[in-house]
Amino acid sequence: MTEPLRLSKRMSELGLCSRREADEWIARGWVRVDGIVVSELGSKVLPSQRISVERQAAAEQSKRVTILINKPVGFVSGQAEDGYQPAVALIKEANRWSEDSSPTLFHPTQLRSLVPAGRLDIDSVGLLVLTQDGRIAKHLIGEETSVDKEYLVRVRYTKGDKLPDSDLRRLNFGLTLDGKKLKPAIVKWQNEDQLSFTLREGKKRQIRRMCDMVGLKVLGLKRVRIGGVKLGNLPEGQWRYLGADEQF
Structure with missing residues (x-):
């Protein structure tokens, strides 16, 4: 070059x-x-x-901060839309997790240029990253990202008693969305009505659309991990700073 x-x-x-x-x-x-x-x-x-x-x-x-929030249902990830509030509206001192061990003090200036590094749709809950650091945003959502994301998905099968093993294999690798073959995923049962999805891409409403293609209705969706950072015990609607020793 x-x-x-x-x-x-x-x-x-x-x-x-x-x-x-x-x-x-x-x-x-x-x-x-x-x-x-x-x-x-x-x-x-x-x-x-x-x-x-x-x-x-x-x-x-x-000085740029990265914040982890457990997004509740009813909040959008980015800009406010259709009367719904953005997740950044929850970032205030009153909602900071009492067990956050970071020494960083909250200041409203930290809300400037604080953008979501990846999205969760309005009906989904769990780990959402908001950052002022462009390096982190690129690392998580850039075209070449290799950071995987894990979700717990409660489902109901609509075509019979049990999802066939062949369709579980299709969820792992074999589905096409928007005319492109999806990257391999790791999809496995956690219990009789909950699947774990681990993905390395994030097309719009991807998991819900994947499930629909094999006859699964999504009843609840929660992101629990992004790379090496876990949601852990962070309560819904609360937030904490990314720790100095944490890496995606």
Whole structure:
């Protein structure tokens, strides 16, 4: 690869920050290419060139928070819609989990640029990540993400007594959505009416649509894990900070 590409894109590729953060840093004069400050947005670089950032950028990035919330039914993940509140409305001191061990103090400025890194539909509950850190957002929802997500799904079979083993195998690998074959999943019974789904992709209402294709009606859906971070005992409607020792 020898073609020049946008500096902000290259910074994102290198894992330094998100493209939006890169543009902010470039505009503030916090980015150097081969030791020379580059402050013009849209500047291009070669892959062989060395990119560094000023200490101010690293200091600002370290202040950015990542919050884990146990989203209840009736809240949307992102922007408010159709009269429903976004999950970020729950992020206030009164709803912070009393057992959160993080020393971080809550401040309303932490709500700025706090965006969901992945979604849960309005009828689903469980682990939702909200972050100010573009690196985390890219890691969780970028096209190349390898972070798996685990869900517990309560179901009822509508075509007889029991889901055939052949359809369970199709849930693991063999279904197509929106004209594309789904990536392999891990789907297994937890008990007689609950399945565990582990996915590495997140198409819109994917699990509900997968279940519908094999005659399963979803009665409840809860996300319990994203990579190495578990929902654990976090109560519904409450939140905590991502711990310094936790990694997705």
